[in-house]
Amino acid sequence: MNLTLKIWRQANADATGSIETYPIENVSPDMSFLEMMDVLNEELIGKGIDPVAFDHDCREGICGMCSMYINGEAHGPDRLVTTCQLHMRKFKDGDTITIEPFRANAFPVVKDLAVDRSAFDRIQHAGGFVSVNTSGNTQDANAIPIDKHDADKAFDAATCIGCGACVASCKNASAMLFVSAKVSQYALLPQGKVEATDRVLNMVKQMDEEGFGNCTNTGACEVECPKGISLENIARMNREYLSASLKG
């Protein structure tokens, strides 16, 4: 099929960006979206045009590096997939596709479609861990049985890939879904409970300092999340935060 691509081009963080239009022909429906971008870039290189920069690595939907905002949706029109797992069979011949970076004040553009998501890392530095050293003397893994339902819920929260689709989809650019997924994972496990109070306070504080917006419960984040992280986690984090604030 033949497509028209409208792509955000921006040389670096300080430059002014704009949308450029590129036609592309003979796109196979079996291609992934990023493979289509590879073909475009090969063509651009052949024409002496700077190829489009975008982040990508594992190309199997788990590393969380790819981050395109396609036709107004983070990771494009398909559900429960990242951009790398989106396939061209979701589009049809003659379509115009608009591709932008994940936009948020806390995610400055690095170049073209690549953005800086290190704010997410800094939130994790503030409390996204259990304070246990590596010693070889920790207690046996089966010493504390964990209710399977809690373990499964903790796992579901822990599958967040940190891609930032939640932030890009939110009209307030809120990071609540991301932060609540980590807070929930630990809140549901006995190993995480010891530091629960400090964790939620510190992570929320860092989130606010990074310039993410507030949550107004519109739920766009849950819809666009490639891993289906549930809004329940935000409710759980709010409970954790409230009880931590009362204690603190």
Added chain:
Amino acid sequence: MADKWTNHKSHINLVSPANKRLIDVIVVGTGLAGASASATLAELGYNVKTFCFQDSPRRAHSIAAQGGINAAKNYQGDGDSTYRLFYDTIKGGDYRSREANVHRLAEVSTNIIDQCVAQGVPFARDYGGLLDNRSFGGVLVSRTFYAKGQTGQQLLLGAYSAMNRQIGRGKIKMYNRHEMMDIVLVDGKARGIITRNLVNGQIERHGAHAVVIASGGYGNVFFLSTNAMGSNVSAGWKIHKKGAHFANPCFTQIHPTCIPVSGDHQSKLTLMSESLRNDGRIWVPKNIEDVNAIREGKLKPTEIAEENRDYYLERRYPAFGNLVPRDVASRAAKERCDAGYGVNKTGEAVYLDFASAIMRYGKEQAHVKGLNENDAVLVKKLGQDVVRAKYGNLFQMYEKIVDQNPYETPMMIYPAVHYTMGGVWVDYNLMTSIPGCYAIGEANFSDHGANRLGASALMQGLADGYFVLPYTIGDYLASDIRTGAIDTNTPEFEAAEKAVKDQIDAFVNNNGKNSVDSYHRKLGKIMWNKCGMSRNAEGLKEAIAEIKALREDFYKNVNVPGKANEFNEQLAKAGRVADFLELGELFAKDALERTESCGGHFREESQTPEGEALRDDENFTFVSAWEYKGEPSEAVLVKEDLNYEEIEVKTRSYK
């Protein structure tokens, strides 16, 4: 053997807590090995500088490991033990790994699970709240711990969280989007690295008392592999060129269950976890007429009767069946497809079928719930729910890529390059042949011999990073406590930095006509056709000549657009492909000189009448460690003889 690691740990030199604060360690790579080592070194008190080329350490490709992690916990009471894990790993590696290293790996395996649970890693649990296990290939016990099909993700996020705690404390300084360009030696010792900031192109010098390479494997030398797009050999190759021996480069794992290639646009291949072989049965049609009808779209696999299916692994290897080791399963798939029984258009696919598992689980569920076990529709639905709970994300991934529903029709799979057992040579302390330079995880060679068993890569990465390197490195650093901070304003750093800048300038000013990717694809074709699942002397000699010619053409005609001082993915890729073009040649040379078949290395000249791999223990019970001498094909072989004291060397049989 049983006490070697304990004795070794008790007698090596230590660095006092006060002195650790004065010592800097560089770690390159943030996969399981690099992240766990960084965190543990920082906990011990060292100043750690960690580098990754991704935008966050959490993205390293360990994240994509699916099936699980082995540990000799014997929670299932099925006769597992440290010895059995040790034995299975040696046997699985076809008796080409170092006994002492493997025994240590089996010993610390149980600590890994304890550590990860303490960190809050959400492993799968049963209804009693205890940890669940599954089986992997090449073993007869259930010792694999897992978190659905995302075990690597959960373990890596655990190690990443341990790193985050140390980054927050200031004990780890993290450099994202930085690529190691070279190592710097001073008086023969590793004293730092040169890096390129991938955002602005800046070349930087970083000094340290020791350098740890944890940069993963080199499967991308094949262009198409299950590795991430950015996975590369460069860190390992750069230290090889500065004196580190490179061991067993031809030992590559071709994983039997990957999604087949769909077309020329393909950029990478996707694994379907080996855990699926717990429940999936692999088959092709018995009759060639059925194969043809399927390829023409006239017949569906579900329409082929049971008696007309060839469950070839169950037929050839009744003891292990669908759970034979990966090398055996891959060759068996190739054998059927070469014989003309491949089931897709290209003739390079076999079926992985869950229908009988779905019915088996469904009946069990119906029985437990007191429902009608003879209601086929109900049983199928219940069975699908069980399979979804176990492998849901894998089934979803398959459906998104192939556009077929694997709950209703069998998956199509074919072998693909997945892991490299070979790598930088290391001693028992995990130090390379460069003093002060270490290699851990997939980047080194030591534990998997000629074939790695499933769920052992995660085990080795975390064993090296959490429980081995942080202690063995002290043995070397103990003599470095008086050195003081490493000065990077020295002629050695200057020279290394200049060489890096010269190469970059050469690339961006080359103005050639061919893209970097076009060379990578060509290299991949040579590797796959001549150094792939089966190899022969003639093909390997051709590969060496072709790679050499391709490399010369690359330097003359490669086109690297853009500038050196900006975000430039093509430039980064050019450097990586340049190193693959050298490694590929050494790979073929290693495969040529090892005239036996062992593990994943199958030489057509060395096989039994039934077509099984035929080892030559008399002449090849050694590690091939290669010393760099200028051109890859001029590398000099340094043999490390393998002595088996605990385990009797036998012909590997899974029949």
